[in-house]
Amino acid sequence: MSIRRDFFENATELLTQLPRGAFLSVRANGTANTMTIGWGMMGFIWRKPILMVMVRFSRHTYGLMEASDTFTVSFPSSDGYKEMLAQAGKLSGRDMDKFRDLHIPIQEAQTVDGPVIDNCGLIIECRTLYKQAMNPNDLDEEIRTNFYADDDYHMLYYGEVLACYHNDK
């Protein structure tokens, strides 16, 4: 298995599903959570395959991402997870255990300490190599007005792809 080749060969699937929603999952200090993401980038930096995800400071997930150096992203390959994606993208792990209360099945990741969504589709496991908080001063005015009126900016996490596989077949 070649992580780099597998990652890039699944680019179309990853980028097609991302705007429809994927599960960003992380465990830190014994607590795990998942939230829906719709934005991100895949690329090749530092001679490594990279998946970048964007987490607003207000998210419960943000605190967990800060306390952990790994994360996973699970991209559903069928509509079976549509309702769970909607709920995980609305409710907060601050108030509930989403895995338990929303009946989101999980299995342990292969290369990092954290969960992935079970029987889901394309799974990416990452180790954060770099993070960068958005600087409002450097942001296009229209984007700022449209997406950040409440000053709730994103932290960008650049994850080295450690594993890339399907768990739905």
Ligand SMILES: Cc1cc2nc3c(=O)[nH]c(=O)nc-3n(C[C@H](O)[C@H](O)[C@H](O)COP(=O)(O)O)c2cc1C
């Ligand atoms: C389709 C969809 C895509 C989303 N994409 C993102 C995203 O890329 N980054 C982000 O910070 N929040 C995103 N959200 C919002 C979070 O999923 C939502 O605020 C969630 O309740 C946060 O959960 P948490 O507080 O447990 O971390 C998205 C929501 C939906 C429904």
